[in-house]
Amino acid sequence: LAGRLRLSLASGFVAGLVGALLGVGGGVTLIPILVAAGVNERLAVGTSLAASSFVTSAGALTLAGHVDVTKALELGIPAAAAAVAGARVHWRFSEHGLRRALGVVLLGVAALLLAR
Amino acid sequence: MIATAAGLVALGLLTGSLVGLVGVGGGVLYVPLLLAVGLSQLDAQATSLLAIVPGAVTATAVHARRGNVAWGPVTAIALGSLAGIAAGAATATSVPEAVLRRLFALLLVVAAARLLLGRRRLVDDLEPDCQ
Numbered sequence: 001l002a003g004r005l006r007l008s009l010a011s012g013f014v015a016g017l018v019g020a021l022l023g024v025g026g027g028v029t030l031i032p033i034l035v036a037a038g039v040n041e042r043l044a045v046g047t048s049l050a051a052s053s054f055v056t057s058a059g060a061l062t063l064a065g066h067v068d069v070t071k072a073l074e075l076g077i078p079a080a081a082a083a084v085a086g087a088r089v090h091w092r093f094s095e096h097g098l099r100r101a102l103g104v105v106l107l108g109v110a111a112l113l114l115a116r
Numbered sequence: 117m118i119a120t121a122a123g124l125v126a127l128g129l130l131t132g133s134l135v136g137l138v139g140v141g142g143g144v145l146y147v148p149l150l151l152a153v154g155l156s157q158l159d160a161q162a163t164s165l166l167a168i169v170p171g172a173v174t175a176t177a178v179h180a181r182r183g184n185v186a187w188g189p190v191t192a193i194a195l196g197s198l199a200g201i202a203a204g205a206a207t208a209t210s211v212p213e214a215v216l217r218r219l220f221a222l223l224l225v226v227a228a229a230r231l232l233l234g235r236r237r238l239v240d241d242l243e244p245d246c247q
Binding site for chain 2: 004008009011012013014015017018019020021022023026030034039042045046047049051053056057058060062063064066067068069070072074075079081082083084098103104109111113116
């Protein structure tokens, strides 16, 4: 149990560090860590989301001077509504192609950022 | 101004759909979008953190109702994250913008590799929950 507590604290540190340093939620770090630790994926995703809610809120507060609140809400609130709809229709899609397309888009964005 | 707002709302809807469909986090998409509308790397990242909150809270509520949240570990992760957030924020605000941009680009490459090469689809388990 002490080991699990240490793992949770350490994974929280990593999630907070990467989240606040790069502006992303905990999913990038927490889901792989939790799954590697033997947590089943469903529980890993739910737990990661709950922890991410805290990490992103605390991160935004810490960096409050750099947050454009209006733009954040213009993006975040429609996204929250659309994500629910997206999750509902998820099963209808073979999202394999979509994942690949998104992967290519992210590589393109990375290239643009590196070239800047 | 209004055009930008409408554009962001539309992009928010699109991003949210992608998050719901593919299961990737919003941050890797929000930061480039916010860069595109003129924010600096640091401001885009900080704003992205707040933009993630509504979707993360909504999704957490859905998962919690299904018993898919282990609250004990969440508490420990949250506690552990405080030191990480302090260190991450201090680093983000002190390194040059160009360094931050390259670090973020590296994160995008990692995320892209997971999308392109990953065999496991983390959201598969959620399908029955969403019916």
